[in-house]
Amino acid sequence: MERPAFRVSGFFALVGLLVLTLIGLVIIFATARGSEAAIAASVTSVACTWASVVSVTATGFTVVNPNDAQVVQFFGRYVGSIREAGFYWTVPLSNRRRVTLRVRNFETARLKVSDADGNPVEIAAVVVWRVVDSAKAAFAVDDHVEYVAVQSEAAVRHMATSYPYEAHDSGRASLRDGSVVSEELTEELRERVELAGVEVLESRTTHLAYAPEIAQAMLARQQASAIVSARFKIVEGAVGMVSNALDRLRDEHVVDLDEERKAQMVANLLVVLCGDRAVQPVVNTGSLYS
Numbered sequence: 001m002e003r004p005a006f007r008v009s010g011f012f013a014l015v016g017l018l019v020l021t022l023i024g025l026v027i028i029f030a031t032a033r034g035s036e037a038a039i040a041a042s043v044t045s046v047a048c049t050w051a052s053v054v055s056v057t058a059t060g061f062t063v064v065n066p067n068d069a070q071v072v073q074f075f076g077r078y079v080g081s082i083r084e085a086g087f088y089w090t091v092p093l094s095n096r097r098r099v100t101l102r103v104r105n106f107e108t109a110r111l112k113v114s115d116a117d118g119n120p121v122e123i124a125a126v127v128v129w130r131v132v133d134s135a136k137a138a139f140a141v142d143d144h145v146e147y148v149a150v151q152s153e154a155a156v157r158h159m160a161t162s163y164p165y166e167a168h169d170s171g172r173a174s175l176r177d178g179s180v181v182s183e184e185l186t187e188e189l190r191e192r193v194e195l196a197g198v199e200v201l202e203s204r205t206t207h208l209a210y211a212p213e214i215a216q217a218m219l220a221r222q223q224a225s226a227i228v229s230a231r232f233k234i235v236e237g238a239v240g241m242v243s244n245a246l247d248r249l250r251d252e253h254v255v256d257l258d259e260e261r262k263a264q265m266v267a268n269l270l271v272v273l274c275g276d277r278a279v280q281p282v283v284n285t286g287s288l289y290s
């Protein structure tokens with residue numbers, strides 16, 4: 001689990017180095033009254049000590065950019081992470097690994113899978129994610145970016161096989177129901193990438209279509225379904241209009257029709273209202289029954 005690493009302001013550490021430098025210079029000047037051999041030995045000793053201290057101390061300086069984290073390791077042991085942006089001095093002789101905390105997008109390739117009905121479809125999705133635990137992202141998986149990419153494609157494939165492309169039964173969800181599919185895909189991805197210290201913010205399908213080999217047949221099926229639905233609406237409306245016309249003729253005593261004439265009138269009105277072509281009227285110059 002992620003924990004804060006030891007750190008102090010890098011500017012305080014720089015001031016400390018300057019103080020050490022002044023102390024070294026004072027020691028050198030203080031020993032300058034002795035013999036030349038003593039002065040040379042003192043200068044050499046102070047210079048070596050100062051160089052060693054500076055070299056070791058300088059390894060602890062690090063800069064953390066906004067929305068970044070530095071994962072600190074001391075001889076292979078994880079000692080903590082630095083998440084706040086700034087200039088810091090941390091454990092010297094440590095190894096630091098940068099992990100970005102920025103929000104990232106990953107778009108899967110167009111995957112060809114079979115839906116719940118066995119129809120081949122092409123599907124792609126975009127995943128919005130970010131790192132929330134730098135320690136897990138650095139040590140739990142080999143490469144957390146590649147891990148998210150692989151798990152995203154696996155989740156999209158699994159989700160595509162769980163739903164049909166379109167639901168032919170009422171109450172059944174399909175891949176075309178964007179809100180339902182996106183919510184389930186997001187939840188599944190969150191469970192898959194939690195191990196890597198990653199949080200999935202959102203996921204949505206960006207491409208959804210039948211595979212080219214069945215696209216034409218499925219298009220004809222969709223067109224047939226649309227035509228049937230439209231015809232059903234037309235017939236439903238025509239029956240209502242005919243019923244309303246007969247009721248008004250009866251209530252307003254416009255004409256009295258027997259059952260045979262009513263049937264003929266209903267047939268004629270349905271032909272006029274349900275036909276997809278313009279009708280040619282026939283004017284009867286005789287009586288109603290001839």
